[in-house]
Amino acid sequence: MAKIVNFKKEISSENLIECVKCIRNSGIVIFPTETVYGIGANALDSCAVEKIFKAKGRKSDNPLIVLVSDEKMLEKIVQSINGIEKQLIEKFWPGPLTIIFDKKDIIPEVVSAKKSTIGVRIPGNEIARKLIHESGVPITAPSANLSGKLCVINAQDAKEDFDDKVDYIIDGGETEFGIESTIVRVENDVVNILRCGQVLPEEIERLGLQVSLNATPQMIPGKKNKHYQIEKEVWLITGTPEEKEEKVEQFIKKHTNMKIGILGSDELYNEIVKKQIEVDYITYGKRTDTDKIAKFLFQLLKKVTESEVNLFLIEGIEENKIGNVIMKKWKEICNGKYIE
Ligand code: TXA
Numbered sequence: 510m511a512k513i514v515n516f517k518k519e520i521s522s523e524n525l526i527e528c529v530k531c532i533r534n535s536g537i538v539i540f541p542t543e544t545v546y547g548i549g550a551n552a553l554d555s556c557a558v559e560k561i562f563k564a565k566g567r568k569s570d571n572p573l574i575v576l577v578s579d580e581k582m583l584e585k586i587v588q589s590i591n592g593i594e595k596q597l598i599e600k601f602w603p604g605p606l607t608i609i610f611d612k613k614d615i616i617p618e619v620v621s622a623k624k625s626t627i628g629v630r631i632p633g634n635e636i637a638r639k640l641i642h643e644s645g646v647p648i649t650a651p652s653a654n655l656s657g658k659l660c661v662i663n664a665q666d667a668k669e670d671f672d673d674k675v676d677y678i679i680d681g682g683e684t685e686f687g688i689e690s691t692i693v694r695v696e697n698d699v700v701n702i703l704r705c706g707q708v709l710p711e712e713i714e715r716l717g718l719q720v721s722l723n724a725t726p727q728m729i730p731g732k733k734n735k736h737y738q739i740e741k742e743v744w745l746i747t748g749t750p751e752e753k754e755e756k757v758e759q760f761i762k763k764h765t766n767m768k769i770g771i772l773g774s775d776e777l778y779n780e781i782v783k784k785q786i787e788v789d790y791i792t793y794g795k796r797t798d799t800d801k802i803a804k805f806l807f808q809l810l811k812k813v814t815e816s817e818v819n820l821f822l823i824e825g826i827e828e829n830k831i832g833n834v835i836m837k838k839w840k841e842i843c844n845g846k847y848i849e
Pocket residue numbers: 542544545546547548571572573574605607609621624626627628650651652653688689690692703728729730731732
């Protein structure tokens with residue numbers, strides 16, 4: 510069983526020492542980052558890293574990202590840092606922007622899945638930074654979920670899948686954001702976005718940088734493996750608020766013999782109640798409160814997964830800013846099932 514270390518109130522050095530020792534002795538520690546919980550091992554230790562692939566059930570051709578506590582540590586593991594990368598670091602670190610660099614040999618091949626590159630960031634979470642700093646080594650940080658399952662934003666949910674697979678779980682409360690980091694690769698002065706995440710393309714553009722969302726498939730090794738499958742039939746509903754209400758009503762009328770669930774807004778909920786339509790409703794709050802929807806995105810989807818209902822409708826939101834990233838995740842989950 511994993512030992513839970515509670516850091517919710519204060520980050521005590523005494524407790525941290527146990528986790529630091531664990532990392533130095535090739536152990537595995539689950540810890541909070543600013544985005545979602547991560548599963549960490551000494552990134553310079555192949556044996557420790559192999560345990561992570563095993564614990565997650567992750568394919569060996571899918572590289573891990575690593576976290577460092579400062580730029581000195583970054584310089585030890587990457588070949589060089591160009592001007593644009595320096596600009597990104599200055600603006601977004603510590604924080605949810607993972608940058609792909611050419612790696613040095615010190616990073617074992619198992620971490621990078623035999624690629625010559627490595628994704629790195631300084632996390633915007635104090636516990637994570639302290640753990641790395643005190644351990645004195647870069648720490649791997651794939652999301653703390655079984656391969657293909659939903660990310661988690663608290664220690665209890667991580668425990669459900671990893672209790673017997675890791676040595677320590679650091680409980681640092683809920684993570685700040687709830688959506689994974691944005692991953693970028695700078696090539697020919699263009700910032701290519703390999704994974705949309707918490708840092709938005711427009712925030713990068715505001716630095717006067719050219720941003721591309723058309724990364725080549727070779728740039729995105731993780732795309733081969735399907736992300737977040739949930740064992741339900743899930744349909745995404747888009748359109749204006751009125752159109753969405755109409756579509757939900759029509760859908761339910763057509764499927765009177767089936768129990769239907771909805772993951773949607775408070776506003777849609779009110780309409781459904783008025784019309785006395787019976788559904789299993791999970792609300793994500795106000796349509797416009799997109800930061801909150803982002804933060805609880807994975808928890809809400811966990812509720813959908815755990816519901817007895819097998820057919821769910823997700824009420825889409827406006828595709829701008831973080832809403833764009835949320836919609837991308839929902840589209841992935843709905844796997845092409847839209848009611849447009
Ligand atoms: O917010 C995050 O980044 C979280 C927290 C825990 O750090 N971690 C995370 O890791 O999302 P993971 O393994 O679930 O997703 C990392 C993605 C994978 O799709 C992987 O294929 C891609 O990053 N990746 C890792 N190294 C890469 C590289 N060298 N080139 C391109 N993509 C890479």
